[in-house]
Amino acid sequence: MLNRNHPLSPLSDRVLITLAIFVMSIIVATLVVKVAEGWTLVNSFYYIAMITTTNGAPFPPTDPGVVIFTSLWAYFSFILLATLVVNAFGPLIGYLINEGITYIKKAEEVFEHPHGK
8 A cells, every 4th residue: 555645656746736737837838828828638638738838839929929928838837847847856865865865874983984983
């Protein structure tokens, strides 16, 4: 059984909340582009996916509002993705750094006192 409350769990509530916000924002952005440009749902989703993954726009929008929205979306999605990664892997990285520091301190003690004196 998974312990979601463990600080190193990738399924912690903070990760699930961030992931839910990310998915919802992708859906909203897709719908905004669909309505503003009149593209199909698939083309709108593809457009947002390409912007989100920093691959660039596969086809240019014609509506100036969508151009501005796309620019803002690129920054917002980058920040949201960074937050998701930090929430998911931050505790693990902190744990590994702490373990490394503990290992180094023990090795220094052995080096300074090789016979346990």
